[in-house]
Amino acid sequence: xxxxxxxxxxxxxxxxxxxxxxxxxxxxxxxxxxxxxxxxxxxxxxxxxxxxxxxxxxxxxxxxxxxxxxxxxxxxxxxxxxxxxxxxxxxxxxxxxxxxxxxxxxxxxxxxxxxxxxxxxxxxxxxxxxxxxxxxxxxxxxxxxxxxxxxxxxxxxxxxxxxxxxxxxxxxxxxxxxxxxxxxxxxxxxxxxxxxxxxxxxxxxxxxxxxxxxxxxxxxxxxxxxxxxxxxxxxxxxxxxxxxxxxxxxxxxxxxxxxxxxxxxxxxxxxxxxxxxxxxxxxxxxxxxxxxxxxxxxxxxxxxxxxxxxxxxxxxxxxxxxxxxxxxxxxxxxxxxxxxxxxxxxxxxxxxxxxxxxxxxxxxxxxxxxxxxxxxxxxxxxxxxxxxxxxxxxxxxxxxxxxxxxxxxxxxx
Numbered sequence: 001x002x003x004x005x006x007x008x009x010x011x012x013x014x015x016x017x018x019x020x021x022x023x024x025x026x027x028x029x030x031x032x033x034x035x036x037x038x039x040x041x042x043x044x045x046x047x048x049x050x051x052x053x054x055x056x057x058x059x060x061x062x063x064x065x066x067x068x069x070x071x072x073x074x075x076x077x078x079x080x081x082x083x084x085x086x087x088x089x090x091x092x093x094x095x096x097x098x099x100x101x102x103x104x105x106x107x108x109x110x111x112x113x114x115x116x117x118x119x120x121x122x123x124x125x126x127x128x129x130x131x132x133x134x135x136x137x138x139x140x141x142x143x144x145x146x147x148x149x150x151x152x153x154x155x156x157x158x159x160x161x162x163x164x165x166x167x168x169x170x171x172x173x174x175x176x177x178x179x180x181x182x183x184x185x186x187x188x189x190x191x192x193x194x195x196x197x198x199x200x201x202x203x204x205x206x207x208x209x210x211x212x213x214x215x216x217x218x219x220x221x222x223x224x225x226x227x228x229x230x231x232x233x234x235x236x237x238x239x240x241x242x243x244x245x246x247x248x249x250x251x252x253x254x255x256x257x258x259x260x261x262x263x264x265x266x267x268x269x270x271x272x273x274x275x276x277x278x279x280x281x282x283x284x285x286x287x288x289x290x291x292x293x294x295x296x297x298x299x300x301x302x303x304x305x306x307x308x309x310x311x312x313x314x315x316x317x318x319x320x321x322x323x324x325x326x327x328x329x330x331x332x333x334x335x336x337x338x339x340x341x342x343x344x345x346x347x348x349x350x351x352x353x354x355x356x357x358x359x360x361x362x363x364x365x366x367x368x369x370x371x372x373x374x375x376x377x378x379x380x381x382x383x384x385x386x387x388x389x390x391x392x393x394x395x396x397x398x399x400x401x402x403x404x405x406x407x408x409x410x411x412x413x
Contacts, residue, residue: 040411041404045328045397047214053396054389056083056206060189061196061381064153068190068233069100069161076189080230081169083209089171089216089228096243098233099163137284137369141192148194148377157194168232168240173215175225175266175407180253182225182266183403185211186241187274188234188344195379199359199371202381204274205230207396214400215409223408225266231344234275241344249351270317270406272399273345273356277392278384279371280359290372294387299333300325300395303340303356308349311338317353321402325394328401332394339363357395 060066063076077093084091148154168189175181187204191197212228214220233239251265280298281291302321304314318336325334340346341362345354360366366374373379403409 041401041409042328043411044214044220044404044409045400048210048393048396048400050386050390050393053206053210053393056209057198057202057389058381060202060205061198064156065191065193065195065197066189067157067161067192068166068236069098069163070159072156072159073190073232077167077169077232080189080205080209084169084171084212084228087213087216088218089173089212091169091171093167093169094244094247095165095167096240096247097164098166098236098239100161100236137288139367139369139374141375142194142377145194153196153380154194166232166240168230170227170229171212172228173212173222173226175223176221177223179225179261180255180263180266181269182227183269183406184227184229184271185399185403186229186231186271186344188231188240190232190235191379192235193375193377193379195373195377196381197379198381198384199278199373199379200276200375201234201274203277203392207274207277207392207399210396211400211403219412221410221412224269224406226403226407234344238344238347241347245347245351268348268352271345271348271352271354272403273343273354274358274395274399275343275356276358276366276371276374277395278359278388279373280391283368283370284372294391298391299335300329300391300398301337301358301361302334303337303358303362304354305340305346305349306338308354310349310353313353314349314355318355321355321357321398324401324405325398329394329397332391334398337361357399359391
């Protein structure tokens with residue numbers, strides 16, 4: 001019996017050793033394998049919040065369509081600047097003159113039998129690339145205040161635009177090691193059409209403001225600088241962005257005062273525009289109505305212009321943003337297209353790699369009438385669902401993820 005007892009003890013000891021050996025090796029391997037690097041950008045993306053994004057859009061909608069050259073436009077600029085300052089982002093204003101064309105100096109009078117829609121839209125009509133197959137609708141700018149059923153909003157938007165001085169606001173996150181290099185992240189804050197310009201372009205403006213809020217947090221550092229610009233006068237022909245290029249291009253990379261380590265206009269590395277972020281419900285139905293839900297193929301469209309001087313570099317930037325979408329966006333994928341047009345990145349595209357993010361292809365979808373809110377009284381905050389707002393949030397996740405990587409974003413220890 002003693003021999004049998006010893007035998008059983010020996011078996012138990014050997015069994016323990018057999019099982020303990022791999023466990024000990026695994027623990028040793030864990031000690032030798034370094035922990036994965038902390039993904040600071042993922043942490044920053046996680047600070048984006050749907051309700052905060054919606055609240056910023058709603059705050060902009062308070063000012064109606066924010067049409068350039070009006071008191072409501074100027075009040076909205078003041079509000080935007082106050083928000084940026086509250087985030088701790090260093091704000092500045094750019095001033096320029098705009099002399100409106102005669103037809104822009106006053107809205108259509110209810111007593112005047114003028115057309116309610118001015119044709120506006122750009123669709124390529126090539127044999128191979130035309131989108132006039134399927135269902136399309138005419139697009140345009142609503143100029144008839146009576147098409148806005150909300151009397152309060154109709155009254156708010158009644159003041160006409162007048163020519164004269166203009167202003168737009170921007171703020172800057174200064175880089176800690178390469179402050180002389182900069183990415184421009186932008187949207188336009190003005191609108192038209194007798195709505196609230198909630199989609200065009202409070203959705204893009206709020207996106208840029210949310211990124212400014214997060215990058216300006218006291219525990220966030222970036223190697224390179226980031227400029228958050230909210231253009232004015234986009235609807236009249238990109239005049240605010242054109243004025244910025246005209247005034248600031250020659251200042252790039254120049255230290256002022258000399259020896260100060262300050263760069264009023266860091267060298268442009270890339271320009272990223274955001275213009276209409278919420279609506280991707282597909283083409284209109286045959287009866288003229290729209291699908292109330294986002295289409296299954298809804299995505300964030302990233303566009304560059306294939307004819308631009310920096311087309312190759314812009315294409316690479318676009319695909320970098322698509323990769324960031326795959327890594328950081330929560331719901332919607334991204335697609336890259338080569339026909340960027342009619343947006344504030346256009347004045348930059350022959351000077352720096354420039355891309356735009358939006359809800360639809362600008363030329364193929366928006367121009368073919370895929371969006372019933374574009375320059376229309378329907379463009380009000382209450383028209384959009386949380387799925388719509390989440391599409392805009394995914395665009396914010398995409399841009400924050402890409403810009404965070406490009407600027408070397410990290411959290412202070």
